[in-house]
Amino acid sequence: MNPRNDQLRHKNRRLAWILGGFALLVLITSFPFWQNIFKVLGEAVR
Amino acid sequence: MSYTNALHDEAHHHDNPTGWRRWLFSTNHKDIGTLYLLFALTMLFMGGASAMLIRAELFQPGIQLLDPDLYNNLVTNHALLMIFGAVMPAAAGLANWMIPLMIGAPDMALPRMNNLSFWILPAAGTMLILSFVVPFFPGGGSQINTGWTLYPPLSVQVGMSMDFLIFAIHLLGISSVLASINIIVTLLNMRAPGMTLMQMPIFCWTWLVTAFLLILVVPVLAGGVTMLLFDRHFGTSFFDAAGGGDPVLFQHLFWFFGHPEVYVLLLPSIGVLSHIIPTFARKPLFGYKSMVGAMIAVGTIGMVVWAHHQYTIGMSLGAVSYFMIGTIIISIPVGLMIFNFIATMWRGAMTFETPMLFAVAIILMFTFGGLSGVMLAVVPADMQYHDSMFVVAHFHYVLMPGAVFGLFAGVFYWLPKWTGHMYDERLGKIFFWINVTGFNLTFFPQHFLGLAGMPRRIIDYNVMFTEFNAISSVGAMIFGFSHLLLLYIIIKTIRGGEPATNRVWEGAKGLEWEVASPPPFHTWETPPLIRQEQTS
Numbered sequence: 001m002n003p004r005n006d007q008l009r010h011k012n013r014r015l016a017w018i019l020g021g022f023a024l025l026v027l028i029t030s031f032p033f034w035q036n037i038f039k040v041l042g043e044a045v046r
Numbered sequence: 047m048s049y050t051n052a053l054h055d056e057a058h059h060h061d062n063p064t065g066w067r068r069w070l071f072s073t074n075h076k077d078i079g080t081l082y083l084l085f086a087l088t089m090l091f092m093g094g095a096s097a098m099l100i101r102a103e104l105f106q107p108g109i110q111l112l113d114p115d116l117y118n119n120l121v122t123n124h125a126l127l128m129i130f131g132a133v134m135p136a137a138a139g140l141a142n143w144m145i146p147l148m149i150g151a152p153d154m155a156l157p158r159m160n161n162l163s164f165w166i167l168p169a170a171g172t173m174l175i176l177s178f179v180v181p182f183f184p185g186g187g188s189q190i191n192t193g194w195t196l197y198p199p200l201s202v203q204v205g206m207s208m209d210f211l212i213f214a215i216h217l218l219g220i221s222s223v224l225a226s227i228n229i230i231v232t233l234l235n236m237r238a239p240g241m242t243l244m245q246m247p248i249f250c251w252t253w254l255v256t257a258f259l260l261i262l263v264v265p266v267l268a269g270g271v272t273m274l275l276f277d278r279h280f281g282t283s284f285f286d287a288a289g290g291g292d293p294v295l296f297q298h299l300f301w302f303f304g305h306p307e308v309y310v311l312l313l314p315s316i317g318v319l320s321h322i323i324p325t326f327a328r329k330p331l332f333g334y335k336s337m338v339g340a341m342i343a344v345g346t347i348g349m350v351v352w353a354h355h356q357y358t359i360g361m362s363l364g365a366v367s368y369f370m371i372g373t374i375i376i377s378i379p380v381g382l383m384i385f386n387f388i389a390t391m392w393r394g395a396m397t398f399e400t401p402m403l404f405a406v407a408i409i410l411m412f413t414f415g416g417l418s419g420v421m422l423a424v425v426p427a428d429m430q431y432h433d434s435m436f437v438v439a440h441f442h443y444v445l446m447p448g449a450v451f452g453l454f455a456g457v458f459y460w461l462p463k464w465t466g467h468m469y470d471e472r473l474g475k476i477f478f479w480i481n482v483t484g485f486n487l488t489f490f491p492q493h494f495l496g497l498a499g500m501p502r503r504i505i506d507y508n509v510m511f512t513e514f515n516a517i518s519s520v521g522a523m524i525f526g527f528s529h530l531l532l533l534y535i536i537i538k539t540i541r542g543g544e545p546a547t548n549r550v551w552e553g554a555k556g557l558e559w560e561v562a563s564p565p566p567f568h569t570w571e572t573p574p575l576i577r578q579e580q581t582s
Contacts, residue, residue, distance in 0.1 A: 012155040012231050019227045023261045030269025030299055032284070 062567045070165075073157035074567065075146045078164050080464075082139030083457075085167055087533070089131030092175070094526050096124040101488070101522035107509050117505040118191035123178045125194035126211070129311065130218045131171055133445075136453045137314035138163075138225050141253050143464065145229065147558035147565065148247045150238025150574040155231040163225040170217035177210035193503055195300055198285040198293045202277050209278070212271045219268045226257035226264075233257075238557070240576030244338070247556055248331065251338050252317030255345045256310050262349065263303040263310075270299035294359055301352035309348045311445060313341060315452020316383060319405050321556070322459050323387050326402035327394025328553040333386040340379035340386075347376050357428045366425045373423035377416060384413055399551075400474030404455035407482050408447040415443030418493065433503070436496025442489045454481075454532070461536070462550045466564035467543035473535050480528040487521025 063071070072078055100120050103112045112120070142160065146153055154160045180186040187205015201208055233254050237246065246254075273284040274296065283289020285296045324331045331337065351372040353361065361369075387409055396402070418440040422428050431437060462468050491514035496502075500511045507515065546563040561569050 008235065012235050015231045015235060016156055016159070016227050019230055019261060020223075023223050023227075023265050026262060027265035027269050030266040031273065032295060 071161065073153070073161055075142045075153045075157070075160065076464075076565065076567070078154075078160050079139045079142030079144075081164050082135045082142055082167075085164075085171070086132050086136035086139060086453075087536075089127050089135065089171060090529065091533075093124050093127035093132055094529060096120045096127065098522055098526040100124065101519040101526075103505060104507070104515050105519040106516070107507050107512055109506055112505065114505045115189040115191055118193070118503065119178060119181070119189040121503055122190045122193050122211075123174075126174055126214075129194070129307070130215075131174065133311050133449050133453065134218075134222065135167060137253075137256075137311070137449075138222075140249075140314060140318065140453065140456050140460070141225075141229055144460065144558060145232060145250055145253060146236070147561060147569060148250055148556055149233065149236060149241060150557050150570045150576070151232060151236035152568065152571045152573075154228050155236050156228045159224055160228055163221050163228065166217050166221040166224075170214050170221060173210050173214035173217060177207045177214060180207045180210060181205060195304070196271070196274065196296075197300070198274060198277065198296050201274055202285065209275065212275050215271050216268055219264045222260050222264050226260040229253050229257040230261075238570070238573040238576050244335070245576065247317075248320035248334065248337055249314070249317035252313040252320070252341055255341050256313045259306045259310050259313075259345050259349070263306045266299055267303035270296055270303070273299075294356075297356050297359065298353065301355045302349075305352040305355065306345070306348050308441075308444065309344055311449040312452075313344070315408070315449050315456070316341065318452050318456035318459065319387060319408060321554075322401045322405045322455055323390050324555070325459075325551050325553040326399060326405070327391045327396050329390055329394040330555075331386070332389035332392075333382075336382055337386055340382045343379040344376060344383075347372060347379070351376065354423055354428075357425050358432050370423055370425050374420060377420055380416060384409060399458075399471060400469075400478055401455045401459040403475065403478045404451050404458070407478070408451050408455070411443055411447035411451075411482075411486075415440060415445075415447065419444060431496060433501055434496035435492045435500045435502050438502050439489050439492035439496060442485075442492075446485055446489070451482075457536070459551075460558075461539050462546035463558065463563050463565070465540050465543075466546055466562075467539050468546050468550075469535055469539040469543065473531065473538075477528060477531045477535060480524060480531065484521050484523075484525030484528050488518050488525050489521075491515075491518045491521075 062068075069077060069081060072081070099112065100117065103110055103117060142154065145151070177190060181189040187207060188203075190201075190204050190207050190211060192201045192204065192208075196208075196211070233246065233250055237243075273282070276282040277284050277286060277291075283291040285291050285293045287293065320331055320337060351369055353365065353369045354373045357366055357369070387405075398406070418436070422431055422437065422440055458469060458474055495511050495514050495518075498511065500507050500515075548561065548563055549559045550563060551559075557570075557574060560574070
C-alpha cells in the first residue's frame with residue numbers, strides 16, 4: 001500500500017466520521033427535548 | 047488554471063468489470079453517476095405521469111377521471127417523486143460523474159459508501175411507490191392526502207401508506223446524507239495538488255454548499271417524520287395538542303428542511319450554468335469570487351428564513367417581520383448570480399447550442415419565478431396568495447427552470463463527454479422549444495388562476511376558472527410528452543453519432559475536457575499538476 005494513499009484514506013475516513021457525527025447531532029437536536037431544558041433553566045435562573 | 051499531465055497514464059492494468067456485477071458492486075464514480083442519472087430519468091417519467099393525470103383531471107371543472115383522495119395522493123406522490131426521486135438523484139449523478147474529473151481525482155473519496163448511497167435509492171423509490179399503491183389493496187387503508195408537507199394531524203390519521211412514506215423518507219435521507227459526506231470529503235481532500243479551494247470549478251463549489259446544506263437539514267426532516275411515526279404508533283404526542291404537543295412544531299421542522307431544500311435543488315443547476323455560459327459566450331465567468339460568496343450567502347440566509355411558508359399560522363409581528371425581511375434579502379445574492387451570468391454573456395462571442403438555449407431561458411424564467419417569490423415573501427400579500435394556484439405557478443417557475451432545466455442543460459452539455467458521441471443538435475433544439483413552450487403554457491396561466499382565487503390541492507374548481515385551466519392542461523400534455531423526445535435523443539446519442547472530441551465545445555475549459563470522450567474507466571490515477579496562473 002502506498003503510504004500516501006493510506007494517509008489519505010485515513011484522512012478521508014476521519015472527516016467522514018466527523019460529518020456523520022455532526023449529522024447525527026442535528027438529528028438528535030431536532031427532537032424537542034431541549035424545550036424543557038430551556039424551561040428548567042429559565043425557572044432555575046428565576 | 048493550466049495543468050501538466052506529464053505522468054498521466056490511463057492505467058490499463060485495472061480490471062474493467064462487466065455484466066450486472068459492474069453495476070451492482072460498482073465503486074466507479076462514472077458508473078455510479080450513470081446509475082443515478084438513469085434512476086432520476088425513471089422517476090422523472092413516473093412523477094411526470096402523475097402530473098399529467100392531475101392536469102387531465104383539471105382540464106374541466108367537475109370531477110372527471112379521479113376521485114378526490116386519489117387526486118390528493120397523486121399531488122403528494124408527484125412532489126415526492128420529482129424532488130427526492132428525480133431532481134436530487136440527477137444532481138447527484140452529475141456530481142458523481144463530473145466532480146472527480148473536474149478536480150483531477152481518481153474517484154470519489156469513499157467509493158464503497160458511494161455504492162451504498164446509490165443502492166439505497168431503489169429501495170427508497172420502491173417504498174415511495176408502495177406508499178402510493180398500498181391503499182388500492184384490501185386492508186391498505188386510506189390514501190395519502192396530505193401533500194408533500196405531511197402536516198399533522200392529517201398525516202397521523204392516514205392509513206399504513208404513510209408508514210411506507212415515512213420509511214421512504216428515512217431511506218432517501220440516509221442516501222442523501224451519505225452522498226453529501228462523500229462529496230464534501232472528496233472536494234476537501236481529493237483535489238489535484240496545487241488546486242486551491244478558490245480554484246475549484248464553480249460546479250464543485252455549488253455542490254460543496256449543497257452538501258453542507260443537506261447535512262444540516264435532512265436530519266431535521268428525519269427527526270420530524272420519526273416523531274410523526276411515534277405519534278402514529280407509539281402513543282406519543284409530539285404534534286398532538288390534546289396530549290400537550292404542538293402540530294405547528296412539525297411545520298417548523300418540515301420547513302427548516304423544506305426551504306433550504308429549494309436551494310439544494312437550485313444550486314447544482316446554478317453550478318452547471320456557471321460552466322455553460324462561459325463556454326458558449328467564450329469568456330471567463332464574470333465574478334468567480336462573488337459567485338462563491340453569493341452561493342454561501344444563499345445557503346446561509348436560506349437556512350434561517352423557513353417560516354415564510356407559515357405566515358398564516360399566526361406568528362408574532364416581530365417574527366413575521368424577521369422572516370419577511372430575511373426572505374427578501376436572499377434576492378440580493380441570487381440577483382448577483384444572475385447579473386454575473388449576464389455580465390459573462392456581455393460582448394461574448396455567443397453561439398446558441400441547446401445547453402446555451404436552456405441557460406438563457408433559465409435566466410429569464412428563473413428571474414420571473416424569483417420576482418413572484420418576492421411578492422410571496424411580503425406578509426400582507428402572502429395572506430392573499432397563500433395556498434392558491436399562484437404559489438404553484440411560482441414554485442414551478444423557480445424549480446423547473448432553476449433546477450430541472452439546469453439539469454437538462456447539463457445533460458446536453460456533458461452528454462458528448464460521457465458517451466463519446468455528439469447528440470443531434472437539431473433534435474436538441476426542437477426539444478428545447480417544445481419543452482419551454484409547453485412549460486410556459488402550463489404554468490403561466492396558473493398565476494392568473496391563483497390571483498383570481500383558485501385554491502391549490504383541490505380536485506374541482508369554479509367554472510370561472512375553466513379557460514385558464516384548459517390552457518394549462520393542454521400545455522401540460524405538450525410539456526409532458528416532450529420528454530419522450532429527450533429520452534429518444536439520449537438513447538440515440540448513446541447508440542452512436544458523430545464522434546466527440548476531447549474538448550467537445552470550442553470554448554470549454556477545465557480538467558474534465560482534458561480526458562478522452564468517453565473517458566476511460568479510470569481517470570486521473572496520476573493527478574494533474576495545477577499551475578497557479580489564474581484562478582477561474
